[in-house]
Amino acid sequence: MRRPRLALVAGIAGLALAGCGSSGSGGTAGGTASTSPSSSASVSGDITVLAAASLTGSFTTLGQQFEAAHPGVQVTLSFAASSALATQITSGAPADVFASASSTTMDAVVAAGAAASPTTFAKNVMEIAVPPANPGKVTGVSSLAGTAVKTALCQPQVPCGSTAQKVFTNAGVTVTPVTLEPDVKSVLSKVQLGEVDAGVVYVTDVLAAGEKVKGVEIPADVNASTSYPIAALTKSANAATAAAFVQYVLSPAGASVLTAAGFQQP
Amino acid sequence: MTGARTSVREPAGRPPASATLSRRERERRSVTGVGARSAPLPLLVPALVAVAFLVIPLAGLLIRAPWANAWEVLHGSQVAEALTLSLWTSTLATAISVVVGVPLAWVLARTDLPGLRLVRALVTLPLVLPPVVGGVALLLAFGRNGFLGQFLDQWFGITIPFSPAAVVMAETFVAMPFLVVTVEGALRSADRGFEEAAATLGARRLTVFRRVTLPLVMPSLAAGAVLCWARALGEFGATITFAGSFPGRTQTMPIAVYYALETDPDAAILLSLVLLLVSVVVLVALRDRWLRGGAAP
Numbered sequence: 001m002r003r004p005r006l007a008l009v010a011g012i013a014g015l016a017l018a019g020c021g022s023s024g025s026g027g028t029a030g031g032t033a034s035t036s037p038s039s040s041a042s043v044s045g046d047i048t049v050l051a052a053a054s055l056t057g058s059f060t061t062l063g064q065q066f067e068a069a070h071p072g073v074q075v076t077l078s079f080a081a082s083s084a085l086a087t088q089i090t091s092g093a094p095a096d097v098f099a100s101a102s103s104t105t106m107d108a109v110v111a112a113g114a115a116a117s118p119t120t121f122a123k124n125v126m127e128i129a130v131p132p133a134n135p136g137k138v139t140g141v142s143s144l145a146g147t148a149v150k151t152a153l154c155q156p157q158v159p160c161g162s163t164a165q166k167v168f169t170n171a172g173v174t175v176t177p178v179t180l181e182p183d184v185k186s187v188l189s190k191v192q193l194g195e196v197d198a199g200v201v202y203v204t205d206v207l208a209a210g211e212k213v214k215g216v217e218i219p220a221d222v223n224a225s226t227s228y229p230i231a232a233l234t235k236s237a238n239a240a241t242a243a244a245f246v247q248y249v250l251s252p253a254g255a256s257v258l259t260a261a262g263f264q265q266p
Numbered sequence: 267m268t269g270a271r272t273s274v275r276e277p278a279g280r281p282p283a284s285a286t287l288s289r290r291e292r293e294r295r296s297v298t299g300v301g302a303r304s305a306p307l308p309l310l311v312p313a314l315v316a317v318a319f320l321v322i323p324l325a326g327l328l329i330r331a332p333w334a335n336a337w338e339v340l341h342g343s344q345v346a347e348a349l350t351l352s353l354w355t356s357t358l359a360t361a362i363s364v365v366v367g368v369p370l371a372w373v374l375a376r377t378d379l380p381g382l383r384l385v386r387a388l389v390t391l392p393l394v395l396p397p398v399v400g401g402v403a404l405l406l407a408f409g410r411n412g413f414l415g416q417f418l419d420q421w422f423g424i425t426i427p428f429s430p431a432a433v434v435m436a437e438t439f440v441a442m443p444f445l446v447v448t449v450e451g452a453l454r455s456a457d458r459g460f461e462e463a464a465a466t467l468g469a470r471r472l473t474v475f476r477r478v479t480l481p482l483v484m485p486s487l488a489a490g491a492v493l494c495w496a497r498a499l500g501e502f503g504a505t506i507t508f509a510g511s512f513p514g515r516t517q518t519m520p521i522a523v524y525y526a527l528e529t530d531p532d533a534a535i536l537l538s539l540v541l542l543l544v545s546v547v548v549l550v551a552l553r554d555r556w557l558r559g560g561a562a563p
Contacts, residue, residue, distance in 0.1 A: 083528045150428070152510070157529045178428040179510025180517075182525075190510075194411040195427050 042240040046074040048094065049245065050085040052101035052228065053183035054124065054160065054201075057208045058261040059099065065257070066248050073241060081158040081183035082106075089114050089233065096242035099230040099249070101184075102159035106229040118231035121249050122263040125225045126160075126167050127203045128216040129191045136197025138216050144198055145173040152190045152199040153177040159226050160184040164200035166224035188213065204262040227266055324542065331539055332532040339532050340540075347514040348522035349540065355430060355518065356498035359437035360445075363494050367445045368487065372475065374446070375453035386450075393443045400439050401507025408435065408508075432509035433516050437498035444497050448490030452483040489552055496548045500541070 051059045056079045063075035078085075078095075082105040089098055090112040098115055100106040101124070109115045130138045136149040144151050153175070154161030161180065168175050178196060181187045187199040192212045206215035230249055232242040248254050255265060305313070332339060373379065374386050392400055408415040408426045418424040426432050460482065464474045480487075502520040509516040511525070519541055526534035 081528075087528050150425075155511070155525055155528075157525070177512065179512050181510065182506070193405065193409060195405065195409050 043070045043244045044072050045238050045241055046076060047096040047236075047238050047241045047245060048076045048078065049097040049099065050078050050080075050089065050093070050095045051097075051099040052082045052085070052159065053079050053185045054101055054204055055079065055099055055228070056185060058204070058258050058263065061257050061261075062249060062254055065253065066245055069248070070241075070244070075245065079185075081154070083155070083157045083159070084182065092235075094235070094237070095233055096236040096238055097230065097232055097245050099228060100159070101228055102162065102226050103229055104162070105159065106231065109233075110231070114235065115231040115233050118229035119246070119250060120227045120229045120266040121254070122228040122258050123225050123266050124202045124204055124228065124263055125223045126163055126200055126218055127206045128218060129188060129199045129201045129206050129209065129213040130197060130216055131191060131194045132211065132214050134197075134214060134216075135194070138198045140216065141167060141171040141218055141222060142173055144168075144175045144200075147176045147178075149198055150196045151175055151177045152179050152181055152187045152196040154184055154187055154200075155180045155182060158183055160187070160201060163224050163226045167200065167218060167222060170222040170224060202262075207262040225264070228263070327535060327538055327542060331535050335532075336536055339530070340536050344513045344517070344522060345533070345537055345540070348517055348519045348537070351430065351433070351514065351517065352499055352519040355433045356437055356441075356495050356501075358434050359441055359498040360491055360495040362434070362438050363442040363445045364487070364491055367442050367490075367494075368449055368480075371446045371449035371453060372479070375450045390443045390447055392440050393447065397436075397440050397501065397503030397505075398507050399503075401436060401504035404432075404436060404439060404504065404508040408432075427508060428510045428512065428516060430509075430515060433505055433518060436504035436508045437501045440501050440504050441494040441497040445487075445490040445494040448493060449483060449487055452486030452490075453479070456482045492548055492552055496545065499544065 049059065049063065059077055059079070063077050067073055067075055080088075082100040082102060085098065086100065086105045086109050089095060089109050098106070098109060099121075100109070100118075103118075103120070106115070106118045110118060128138055128141070128144070130136065136143065138144065138149060143149055153164050156162060156165065160183070179190065181190065184201050184205055188201050188205050188209055190196045191199040191201075192209065198216075203215075206213060230246055232239060232246050236242045249258075259265065370389065374382060374389075405427060406412050408418070410416065410419050410425045410427065415426060418426065426435065456479070460478050461474050464478045465471075469477065500520055501518070502524070505516070505518055506521055506524075511517045511521050513522075517525075519537060523534050523537045523541070526537055
């Protein structure tokens with residue numbers, strides 16, 4: 001009695017595996033077939049773009065503009081820490097484009113064979129965000145030393161965390177944060193809520209938050225920058241549209257959206 | 267809830283071996299399926315699919331675990347800090363839940379105070395509320411700018427978020443309803459005869475509670491406390507929202523697993539296995555009280 005049951009289970013599992021396999025290979029075949037021409041005729045269908053949290057505002061705009069330029073195309077955007085997105089991609093998350101906030105995270109994705117030949121499209125520098133009333137009386141990086149000022153930073157593996165650490169090294173201060181947040185937008189929201197006295201975020205985040213936070217600039221001689229690479233993913237099921245989106249971000253139109261958001265050109 | 271209510275009853279014994287049953291009983295059982303050694307395929311196949319679905323991910327953990335250098339990986343990661351923090355915060359959260367949750371369960375089960383139905387709905391809400399929503403709510407109430415937290419800050423200079431106290435609060439918020447529901451169910455189904463006898467013999471209400479009621483529901487209280495503790499140990503959403511994450515101070519095991527997956531997947535797998543082991547121990551401890559309670563007739 002036991003053997004037939006096991007056979008049945010194995011059969012179901014086999015069917016499920018076969019199903020996955022065929023859809024996967026079909027997608028890849030379709031992708032490679034339509035890679036070569038970059039004419040707008042082949043740009044259609046849906047793409048999923050995974051982008052660093054700091055790109056939330058600018059990539060939402062870029063996605064809308066890209067959709068407007070290519071009727072019928074739908075861009076689904078997902079924002080998170082670059083390191084979290086890189087883990088998702090290397091674990092097989094279905095996506096078409098990856099825009100990272102550091103070359104380190106992009107390199108990890110390239111090394112895993114999930115992306116090839118990334119192009120840097122922007123640069124960003126850090127700024128200290130404080131609540132409008134500035135309860136911690138933060139005037140510069142040195143104000144963050146010690147534990148008197150409650151500071152929120154990103155996790156060290158997240159680009160905004162590692163770049164903030166470079167700033168502290170440059171300035172020669174040791175900062176003991178109260179929390180290490182999953183991504184830069186979480187740091188910003190803790191500042192907006194007034195739960196921390198300061199957060200080290202990107203210049204672009206302070207700009208995007210408007211009146212809700214105040215920015216305390218970090219002088220150029222101690223500031224650190226991170227570069228933003230973008231690449232179409234090798235497992236993309238819609239490689240033509242993915243490549244077109246990457247081209248759009250790199251185009252003058254894309255650059256103007258990014259510059260308006262406070263990003264620097266690479 | 268039904269599980270909670272029935273869990274107080276003595277677990278049903280296994281059905282006696284069929285050899286000792288009468289012929290009629292054997293025939294009856296062969297139709298209803300009680301104690302049968304076979305099952306119809308339309309029930310058996312989905313049941314096996316369900317088992318496979320629940321067991322395969324656990325097997326995945328075991329198969330992918332880096333057994334060879336497990337010790338170095340665990341030793342190098344922040345596992346000790348995170349585990350210590352998780353253990354003491356969830357134990358403290360359970361203790362707080364017992365101290366205030368058992369009286370609450372008694373009030374819910376034994377009194378007829380006005381508005382009790384609403385209170386019951388409100389205090390069991392965290393059972394179904396997404397934990398991250400609980401975290402946001404805690405932040406807005408007890409945060410530095412929260413409607414209570416701002417007074418704590420102004421008057422006493424106390425700020426709760428991003429401290430181990432915040433971890434304990436988040437865990438208590440999410441886990442206490444498990445204890446309250448379990449103990450309330452036990453109180454409702456407990457035999458009132460003993461309490462009435464004690465009262466007749468002149469015992470005051472508090473004495474009855476302490477000497478009669480509490481010993482009666484003790485097994486359920488223990489089961490509820492273990493469930494509460496396990497839930498607190500696994501707390502993630504409310505904790506990371508309200509307490510943030512800093513190694514050694516507010517980074518509990520589940521949060522450590524989450525971040526380790528980005529930086530050191532091997533450590534994440536091993537940390538997960540540690541939590542899996544703890545969960546298995548909890549299940550073994552509970553196997554009679556909770557699991558079979560639900561199956562009792």
